[in-house]
Structure formats: C-alpha cells, structure tokens
Amino acid sequence: MGAHEAGALHSPGYGGVATVPAWLRPPGDVNELLPQLWSATVRRGPEGALEVGGLPVAELAARFGTPAYILDETDFRARAVAYREAFTDSFADLAGADVYYAGKAFLCTAVARWVAEDGLCLDVCSGGELAVALRAGVDPARIGLHGNNKSDAELERAVAAGVGRIVVDSLEEVGRVADVAARHGVRVPVMIRVTVGVEAHTHEYIATAHEDQKFGVSLSGGVAAATVRAALDRPELDVRGIHSHIGSQIFDTGGFEVAARRVLGLVAQVEREHGVVLPEVDLGGGFGIAYTSEHDPLEPKALADQMAELVARECRGLGIAVPRISVEPGRAVAGPSTFTLYTVGAVKDVELDHGAVRRYVAVDGGMSDNIRTALYDADYSCTLASRESAAPPVLARIVGKHCESGDIVVRDEFLPGDAGRGDLVAVPGTGAYCRSMASQYNHVPRPPVVAVRDGEARVLVRRETEDDLLALDIG
Known part of the structure; x- marks a missing residue:
C-alpha cells in the first residue's frame, strides 16, 4: 500500500483505482450476496433483482419510494x-x-x-x-x-x-x-x-x-x-x-x-x-x-x-x-434484519494522485439516514439491487446528497461497472442505529421503515414530509 499525506485511501492501489482495504477482495461474481450480511429472506429472484420476504425491491421502491429502511x-x-x-x-x-x-x-x-x-x-x-x-x-x-x-x-x-x-x-x-x-x-x-x-x-x-x-x-x-x-x-x-x-x-x-x-x-x-x-x-x-x-x-x-x-x-x-x-x-437483533434501499443519481470518476481513480456513486439519501460512517468511521457493504449485471466490478464509494464532503454511506465496495442513474442499491446491516440516529439535515425528511413478511409489506414508521418539517417551524 502506497503512502499519501492525505491518508491511505488517496494512494494508488488495485487496478489503477483507489486503494482497496485489506479485508475487501475483488469479487468473483459481483452479483453474489454474502449470507452473513443479509437478513434471512433476502435473495436474488429469477430476473436477478433483489427480493426480501418474497417481494422484489423494485415493487417496494415503487410503493414506498426511496430511500427506505426495509425490515425483514x-x-x-x-x-x-x-x-x-x-x-x-x-x-x-x-x-x-x-x-x-x-x-x-x-x-x-x-x-x-x-x-x-x-x-x-x-x-x-x-x-x-x-x-x-x-x-x-x-x-x-x-x-x-x-x-x-x-x-x-x-x-x-x-x-x-x-x-x-x-x-x-x-x-x-x-x-x-x-x-x-x-x-x-x-x-x-x-x-x-x-x-x-x-x-x-x-x-x-x-x-x-x-x-x-x-x-x-x-x-x-x-x-x-x-x-x-x-x-x-x-x-x-x-x-x-x-x-x-x-x-x-x-x-x-x-x-x-x-x-x-x-x-x-x-x-x-x-x-x-x-x-x-x-x-x-x-x-x-x-x-x-x-x-x-x-x-x-x-x-x-x-x-x-x-x-x-x-x-x-x-x-x-x-x-x-x-x-x-x-x-x-440490540444491534445483534435489529441490525442484520434491515437494509436501506436507495436510488442511484449522479456517478462520476475522480482522478486521484498517481493516476488512481475513484468512482463516486451518489444516492438519494446519505448521512441523514445513516450517520454511522461519518460518526464512527463505520464500514458497510452494498449491492446493485434492481438487476444483475455482467459488467466487471469497479471499486466505488457510495455517497449521499448532503452538503458535506464526509457524507459517505459505503466507503469502499465493488459494484458493477455499468451501475448508473435510476438503479437501486441496497446497503445491508442498517437496522440498528440508522433510523434511531437519523436527522433532518439539509431539511431532508427521514425515510420510512417498511416491514416485509410472507409477500406482504406495511409501513411501521411513515416517511416524513415537507409538511412535517414546516409544522415545527412556527415562524
């Protein structure tokens, strides 16, 4: 691993991209789900899209919007x-x-x-x-x-x-x-x-x-x-x-x-x-x-x-x-039961020193729904959820929409190289502390918590609205 005055994450590394953490290995199959990271009923369906409790994530996104905490x-x-x-x-x-x-x-x-x-x-x-x-x-x-x-x-x-x-x-x-x-x-x-x-x-x-x-x-x-x-x-x-x-x-x-x-x-x-x-x-x-x-x-x-x-x-x-x-x-019960579902927006490659490149994948949530990466330097994983992909893996950083350079959801993970605007991305292990510590930073309403079981979904905690935000502001 090369040294860099701004930290190891800015040094050159695997395949001309930013340095890969020691624990992260390029996947043989970028579509594979590691069972220990996901709740019991999460799997890829016949068309390759993620499912939970028998429901495809595209249906959940259409019904409840994104970002959303999906609780199994x-x-x-x-x-x-x-x-x-x-x-x-x-x-x-x-x-x-x-x-x-x-x-x-x-x-x-x-x-x-x-x-x-x-x-x-x-x-x-x-x-x-x-x-x-x-x-x-x-x-x-x-x-x-x-x-x-x-x-x-x-x-x-x-x-x-x-x-x-x-x-x-x-x-x-x-x-x-x-x-x-x-x-x-x-x-x-x-x-x-x-x-x-x-x-x-x-x-x-x-x-x-x-x-x-x-x-x-x-x-x-x-x-x-x-x-x-x-x-x-x-x-x-x-x-x-x-x-x-x-x-x-x-x-x-x-x-x-x-x-x-x-x-x-x-x-x-x-x-x-x-x-x-x-x-x-x-x-x-x-x-x-x-x-x-x-x-x-x-x-x-x-x-x-x-x-x-x-x-x-x-x-x-x-x-x-x-x-x-x-x-x-607490975490051991709630944490693995939930993933956060996001929609991808902007994608950009940023050239670093020594010719290294980091891909930034921006999603429609961020540190307001998961502060742990910024607060604790926590590591998370993620996967392309709306489809499978045959594209080669690219090391990516999943970032949010907030006005902070530290607005990072997943610091390092491999995603298919063709992941782009409109795709759904799922981040597992967000059932503990993410909703509990969520904020309205930048006046972004907090996401809903949607429970899924046996092919049925229902809202446990509804999405906040702009009316909710304004109701607190007495002028």
Whole structure:
C-alpha cells in the first residue's frame, strides 16, 4: 500500500483505482450476496433483482419510494427468539437469564410489541423510548430504564408506570430515585451501573466501560461500593444487583470475562460486608454483527454457552451463588434484519494522485439516514439491487446528497461497472442505529421503515414530509 499525506485511501492501489482495504477482495461474481450480511429472506429472484420476504425491491421502491429502511420481520423476530432461547437454555442449570432488547438500536410500537410477544424484556434509555414501550402495551414490569442523566419527569413516569428496574447511574441518583419512590409509596427495583475498567476492542466513541467516561460509577476508589451501600440504606429501593456494559460491536467473550470477574467481585464484597445477597447481574450487550466480509460474529448459542461457563467459573472462585444474569442485545437483533434501499443519481470518476481513480456513486439519501460512517468511521457493504449485471466490478464509494464532503454511506465496495442513474442499491446491516440516529439535515425528511413478511409489506414508521418539517417551524 502506497503512502499519501492525505491518508491511505488517496494512494494508488488495485487496478489503477483507489486503494482497496485489506479485508475487501475483488469479487468473483459481483452479483453474489454474502449470507452473513443479509437478513434471512433476502435473495436474488429469477430476473436477478433483489427480493426480501418474497417481494422484489423494485415493487417496494415503487410503493414506498426511496430511500427506505426495509425490515425483514421474519428475520428480526427469529433473531430475538434465538437470543432468548440460547440464554434460557445455557443458564437453565444456573440461576436463569433474561434477555432485554436494547430499544436504542431501533424502536417503534410494532417492534416493542414483537419483543414482548416473543418473550423478551425491553431496555429503554429515555422518556421517549419509555413512551413508545407503554404505548405498545409492554408490561412495565418487563421494562428497564437506563440513562446517565435521567430527568425528574422521566423518573416520575417510570416509577408511576411500575417499570421492572431502574439502572442507577450515579451516587446522586440513588437519593433522587428513592425520593420519587417515597412520593409514590412504592419500593422500586434498581441496579447499580458500574464501570469495570474494561475497554472492548471497538471504536473509542462507543467503548463505554473504561474509566474516563460518563456512564456508571467506578469500581476503583470505592465509588461503586459506596453507591451500593447508599442504595441499601434507602428502604424505598430494592437493590437487585449490578449492571455493566463494556462497549459495542464485540466479537468475543474475553472482555465479558474480565467484566464478569470484577462485577461478581463487587457482589461478593457486598455479601461479605453487608450480609446482602444481590440476586442479579446484567452484563450488558454490544454483541457484534457482520457489516462486511471482515466480520465474524458469534452465534447466540455459542455466546450464551461461553458466558454461562465464565459466570459459573467466576462464582465458584469467589464462593458465591450464581446470580440471575441478564444481557441486552440490540444491534445483534435489529441490525442484520434491515437494509436501506436507495436510488442511484449522479456517478462520476475522480482522478486521484498517481493516476488512481475513484468512482463516486451518489444516492438519494446519505448521512441523514445513516450517520454511522461519518460518526464512527463505520464500514458497510452494498449491492446493485434492481438487476444483475455482467459488467466487471469497479471499486466505488457510495455517497449521499448532503452538503458535506464526509457524507459517505459505503466507503469502499465493488459494484458493477455499468451501475448508473435510476438503479437501486441496497446497503445491508442498517437496522440498528440508522433510523434511531437519523436527522433532518439539509431539511431532508427521514425515510420510512417498511416491514416485509410472507409477500406482504406495511409501513411501521411513515416517511416524513415537507409538511412535517414546516409544522415545527412556527415562524
């Protein structure tokens, strides 16, 4: 790989085009779909166009427009059930396990209902997410509320609704939650979120367990122990246990092993010093998915088996009973279930230094519907969706329509050389965080979420309109 002062992506590389990332290989068949990147019902139909749930993407584009998030309901629900069954089975001989779907990945009333119907609990981290869950009819006892800076109104609403647990994020919050509980005359179940000093192998912006960050109370310096003691001293609080979360897009259980050892050490300390057995431990989520061919995530059963083994081993070493475990998959359920469907507009080749060329393929969405590439330097894949092509592959960069040079959807991927205006392009793995983090930048309305199942499609979240934009502007 040649060096360039503007970065490796500007240096010469494969076949006279811009440098190919180490993990990206020229495809033998540019029309091939890698199964690990797509939801279960996605395939190419008889004419070569992409289909999902038995419906061709051209029909979906005609009915719902582009860009659009296309959610494979069968796949989403199967992944949710797979996590519930895996952890139920793996922890059956211990103290059991609960799976909380992390609503921050993507939440709407339909998804909240699916999660409840399929036997999962639901984790929310704002008043808005709680409102969606309650509107969907989710049993409040199966809802957990997170948040590092919960407002008084959010705590009041959660306690009044009877949520199953509030994850306390600071020493100061102990008293605030207890005071709200006292006003309502109830005893509120709480967990104490701790930072365990484990930094998962992930982007620094989404690694959440190292010490210098906003979440939780530190195990070091006795802060976590003091917070637990303060919570135990308030009779309005039912201290259920300890919560930790070590990051996102994690592909092995090494970080969880260290985190479990430190969290369970605190559980043992509480039992030793206060004679109180904390019955639950939440090890968080962050389980990774395949965005590109370089990613190799663990299957739910393998993940659950490994976590059950490490928890049992750590508890034996500490001489304590195994607590009930909970985990919080969000991305791992929602992410692979959805792809974003775009229509191609402008296509241009840009000559770089040393004669290298980069092809820019502009689509009708961009960073307003997927900020992750710009925010996290995330990698995505894509495919020509409206047809097959016999044209040779060309390394392309998929960009959006926004007034930003960093408006990149897919940094590097091979597309057929004849892909052009009017073609449909699909980007897989966009079910988590893309709609949740979507914006109205440049006053571009946010796309709809369309669920597809067994040959039928329906809108879960409608497309925003210019009227919606203007309705917020009171002049």
